[in-house]
Amino acid sequence: MTNNQSGRNSALVRPQVYQFKLGDAVVTNLLEGYVVREDLHPFVATNATAKEVETLARQYQLPYPELEHSFTTTLIETAGKLIAIDPGFGENSPMPSAGLFAQSLTAAGYSTDDIDMVVISHSHPDHIGNLMTGGQPTFANAEIVYGRREFDYWKAGENIKDARKPTLALFQKVALPLADRIRFIEPNDTIAQGITAIEAFGHSAGHLAFHIESAGQQLMMLNDTVAHYVASFAQPDWAFSMDDDPDAAAVARRRVLSRVSQDHIPVIGFHIPFPSIGYVEATGAGFSFRPASYQFNV
Ligand SMILES: [Zn+2]
Numbered sequence: 001m002t003n004n005q006s007g008r009n010s011a012l013v014r015p016q017v018y019q020f021k022l023g024d025a026v027v028t029n030l031l032e033g034y035v036v037r038e039d040l041h042p043f044v045a046t047n048a049t050a051k052e053v054e055t056l057a058r059q060y061q062l063p064y065p066e067l068e069h070s071f072t073t074t075l076i077e078t079a080g081k082l083i084a085i086d087p088g089f090g091e092n093s094p095m096p097s098a099g100l101f102a103q104s105l106t107a108a109g110y111s112t113d114d115i116d117m118v119v120i121s122h123s124h125p126d127h128i129g130n131l132m133t134g135g136q137p138t139f140a141n142a143e144i145v146y147g148r149r150e151f152d153y154w155k156a157g158e159n160i161k162d163a164r165k166p167t168l169a170l171f172q173k174v175a176l177p178l179a180d181r182i183r184f185i186e187p188n189d190t191i192a193q194g195i196t197a198i199e200a201f202g203h204s205a206g207h208l209a210f211h212i213e214s215a216g217q218q219l220m221m222l223n224d225t226v227a228h229y230v231a232s233f234a235q236p237d238w239a240f241s242m243d244d245d246p247d248a249a250a251v252a253r254r255r256v257l258s259r260v261s262q263d264h265i266p267v268i269g270f271h272i273p274f275p276s277i278g279y280v281e282a283t284g285a286g287f288s289f290r291p292a293s294y295q296f297n298v
Pocket of ligand 1: 124126127224270271
């Protein structure tokens with residue numbers, strides 16, 4: 001597995017803020033970063049052949065084996081609170097083309113002190129790294145909300161596979177010290193007005209999606225229920241290499257994608273290419289992602 005970490009496109013200007021209204025809420029997607037990788041297979045499918053993955057990529061006019069893996073944080077301003085969901089790597093980014101949360105936040109006209117609540121979907125580095133900066137909490141005024149099952153899994157730190165040892169170390173550095181100020185939640189709990197935790201275990205032990213509702217409008221934060229905007233939808237049973245429990249992740253993926261496709265709920269995915277929002281349509285055996293265009297502007 002190789003990462004092209006030089007960020008060969010990093011000199012190019014790209015959109016880093018996308019803001020829209022959802023009912024009475026304002027939703028802002030922030031580019032936290034991206035990385036060019038050269039391993040579409042097996043990155044997005046450890047249980048499919050390279051040929052199968054290449055064929056799917058070609059159908060969607062995607063290069064192979066290169067991919068751009070993207071990271072998007074979402075802010076939700078609702079009922080007088082500014083809520084950040086998965087604020088990214090922050091200073092713990094392993095590559096220069098990520099860890100851009102602060103820069104994108106400034107571009108959107110907010111500061112870290114404005115954030116009232118930080119909600120964590122799961123404990124992988126791209127989602128929790130930014131909880132601390134220089135050994136201090138990054139979000140001085142924020143309540144931290146974390147799934148109980150997820151937090152307890154990493155706190156126990158038992159039977160962690162070698163590939164996840166760095167994740168455990170980062171959790172112990174940036175999340176565990178905050179335990180006293182964390183509000184722990186369970187699936188179906190209300191996080192804030194109109195925001196509900198949805199069980200999507202598998203990508204990590206206690207991974208959560210979040211359902212948002214404001215003035216009759218709905219949105220599903222998929223977080224890492226999907227990994228790749230083509231492969232995870234077209235082939236929901238393909239095992240993403242970063243899924244800690246691939247079988248459970250596939251079950252959760254099918255369940256959540258079925259709901260949003262049936263109910264026509266728009267989705268945001270943390271790893272869907274920026275601006276990371278669209279709709280999901282059921283196809284024969286799987287799903288397809290339809291990127292949004294002007295739907296939220298009119
Ligand atoms: Zn992730």
